[in-house]
Amino acid sequence: MNNILDALEWRYAVKKFDDKASLTEQQILEVKKVFNLSASSYGLQPYKMIVVQNPELKEKLVPASFGQQQISQSAAILVFAVRTDFDMDYIDQFFEDMSTKRQIPLENLEGYKNFMKGSFANKSENEISSWAKNQVYLTMGHMLVSLAALQIDACPIEGLDPQAYDKILDLDAKQLKTIVAMPIGVRSPDDASATALKVRKDLSDIIIDL
Numbered sequence: 001m002n003n004i005l006d007a008l009e010w011r012y013a014v015k016k017f018d019d020k021a022s023l024t025e026q027q028i029l030e031v032k033k034v035f036n037l038s039a040s041s042y043g044l045q046p047y048k049m050i051v052v053q054n055p056e057l058k059e060k061l062v063p064a065s066f067g068q069q070q071i072s073q074s075a076a077i078l079v080f081a082v083r084t085d086f087d088m089d090y091i092d093q094f095f096e097d098m099s100t101k102r103q104i105p106l107e108n109l110e111g112y113k114n115f116m117k118g119s120f121a122n123k124s125e126n127e128i129s130s131w132a133k134n135q136v137y138l139t140m141g142h143m144l145v146s147l148a149a150l151q152i153d154a155c156p157i158e159g160l161d162p163q164a165y166d167k168i169l170d171l172d173a174k175q176l177k178t179i180v181a182m183p184i185g186v187r188s189p190d191d192a193s194a195t196a197l198k199v200r201k202d203l204s205d206i207i208i209d210l
């Protein structure tokens with residue numbers, strides 16, 4: 001693959017995975033690292049990704065995904081969830097991490113920390129949860145492009161019942177809430193969607209050059 005444009009032409013939302021094909025441990029590790037390298041607002045990463053490879057759990061997630069079969073046929077299902085434990089202590093912890101990792105005394109970060117805390121103190125609970133949800137969607141876009149570059153097939157899935165996912169994966173106890181999912185693996189050779197031409201607007205309809 002020559003460049004990112006080739007990778008983006010290669011990728012598509014897979015409707016049928018090869019259920020005999022698996023991903024290597026190395027590939028799964030790369031997927032996890034790619035997720036962790038996503039940009040996020042302030043770098044706060046108010047989310048987690050659950051990597052479901054357990055066959056029984058995958059099967060249970062099919063009815064919770066309106067019967068979409070690509071869920072069970074995939075090699076793994078990535079579930080993107082927002083953290084429900086995001087609060088001022090979380091921000092304090094973030095700055096402690098920054099201080100350690102960048103070797104900057106905590107007191108030098110005090111001004112920035114107070115600014116950040118102030119910006120969240122002014123937000124309602126709903127605003128914070130919609131902010132966190134936006135961050136999750138950003139990671140999904142980041143994953144779609146990155147996985148294409150790694151030649152790992154994927155299908156973004158918004159068609160799911162988040163509460164059912166939370167229950168099956170016991171996410172309440174982990175202080176998480178499901179937002180979206182993404183089965184990943186290897187496309188089936190007979191997935192008709194693989195050869196369907198992309199439906200996209202003309203550049204002149206979607207880009208404004210000024």
Ligand SMILES: Cc1cc2nc3c(=O)[nH]c(=O)nc-3n(C[C@H](O)[C@H](O)[C@H](O)COP(=O)(O)O)c2cc1C
Nearest residue numbers: 011012013014015068155156157158159160180198
């Ligand atoms: C946020 C989001 C949610 C989606 N949810 C589903 C889904 O539940 N099931 C599905 O088969 N495809 C889903 N898709 C895939 C889109 O239908 C697909 O990306 C779009 O038709 C463009 O086709 P392409 O990705 O194959 O180029 C979703 C895509 C996005 C970005």
